[in-house]
Amino acid sequence: MTVSRRTALVRLATLWATPLVVRAADSPRALVVDFMISSGRQRTAWAQLINTFATLNPDLTIVANEFPQEDYKRHFATRLVREPVDLAFWFAGARLREAVRRGLLRPIDNRDTLQALGVRFTPASLDALQHEGKAYGAPVSFYPWGFFYHRPLFASLGLKPPADWSAFLAVSAKLRAAGVIPTAVGARNGWPAAAWFDYFNLRTNGIGFHRQLLAGEVPFGDPRVQGALTPWREMLRRGDFLAESVTEDWDACLPHLYRKAVGMVLLGAFAASKFPPQLAAEIGFFPFPQLNPQVPRAEEAPLDVVVLPARGHNPDGAQRFLRFLAQHEALNVFNRESGMLSPRTDTAAEREPLRRAGRDLLDQARGLAFFFDRDARADLVEPAFAAMREFLLPPHDLNRLLQRLETARRAGST
Known part of the structure; x- marks a missing residue:
């Protein structure tokens, strides 16, 4: 078996891909797999996963196309329409359902594959892949969202991770009194701000209402939405967010955390892959605090999946790959290497404190949301991100935010 790397220009707008071609033996048909890469750590783990599968399937030639994150999301549908891809990385939630409705995907029709998946994966993760039965x-992977905080800073001020909103406000007040901005959000691309929107709504109105809202079934002018987001506006007007971070990328917030310029940052577990080794032990994790004690706790847990494109030419090889994910330890290794959590039921107990905290959080959740841009109706996503970026800037006009969201909802409903 030989592994070669080359850079190829895919004739798909300006999208670049780096195929990892694994040739185990001469084969009349290749197995083409498209994957989104968001970090070097993930890229290495992905290559290891593919090589393990190739070793176990020496009769296949595997072409694994690696795409940068934003390009992949932007051109996913176009590529599946034009290219004979056998397996493709994608997202659970509304984006998966939309791809099914557009005829881009085909269902699993192999009984052995369905049985293997049912034995090894958590029910919640499998339910997320269901559409009309x-x-x-x-x-493939999922991960929690929550607050990363500076442990030595909290200890020096006598602070503990807050469990409810009143405790969170008290922590923020003590940070401000010590000359530390409570938090930051790098919202240049919009989506980090959406985590705040999601959590305020989930904690106030619950996951059922949240899903209806993002599906466009409830007006954004509903008083329940305004009530949920009012604490966000109060935080912004109080100066609880580091102002210069708003126009930065998400990871630009982390140095502010390391330097104790801010005390805590709301991000997904992927942020841990950016922590410098010498500082990692200083970073702790706690869930988004409770706002309404009557609302069951739901957590953000984006779920990554591998789907079956409708135009794939090698359905047998694709089914073999799905069974491999269910039956081989390589998927658990992939998630440990990439910093994510495995949705399989046979994962070993987490040793690293941050990973253990994330696993415990999701195990105790009463419901899982997949994040705004994966749960929302597709036409709402970009207008919502733009509206949230504006909301983060003075005068932090909540009425205007809700008006812009409602305009987008109505435009997409006609």
């Missing part, structure tokens, strides 16, 4: 792929 059919399954459309296999879970």
Whole structure:
């Protein structure tokens, strides 16, 4: 078996891909797999996963196309329409359902594959792949969202991770009194701000209402939405967010955390892959605090999946890959290497404190949301991100935010 790397220009707008071609033996048909890469750590783990599968399937030639994150999301549908891809990375939630409705994906029709998935994966992760009674792929990774905080800073001020909103406000007040901005959000691309929107709504109105809202079934002018987001506006007007971070990328917030310029940052577990080794032990993790004690706790847990494109030419090889994900330890290794959590039921107990905290959080959740841009109706996402970026800037006009969201909802409903 030989592994070669080359850079190829895919004739798909300006999208670049780096195929990892694994040639185990001469084969009349290749197995083409598209994957989104968001970090070097993930890229290495992905290559290891593919090589393990190739070793176990020496009769296949595997072409694994690696795409940068934003390009992949932007051109996913176009590529599946034009290219014979056998397996593709995608997201659970509304984006998966939309791809099914557009005829881009085909369901699993192999009984052995369905049985293997059912034995090894958590019920919640498998439910996320169901549409009208059919399954459309296999879970790959998921991860929690929550607050990363500076442990020595909290200890020096006598602070503990807050469990409810009143405690959170008290922590923020003590940070401000010590000359530390409570938090930061790098919202240049919009989506980090959406985590705040999601959590305020989930903690106030619950996951059922949240899903209806993002599906466009409830007006954004509903008083329940305004009530949920009012604490966000109060934080912004009080100066609880580091102002210069708003126009930065998400990871630009982390140095502010390391330097104790801010005390805590709301991000997904992927942020841990950016922590410098010498500082990692200083960073702790706690869930988004409770706002309404009557609302069951739901957590943000974006679920990554591998789906079956409708135009794939090698359905047998694709089914073998799905069974491999369910049956081989390589998927658990992939998630440990990439910093994510495995949705399989046979994962070993987490040793690293941050990973253990994330696993415990999701195990105790009463419901899982997949994040705004994966749960929302597709036409709402970009207008919502733009509106949230504006809301983060003075005068932090909540009425205007809700008006812009409602305008987008109505435009997409006509």
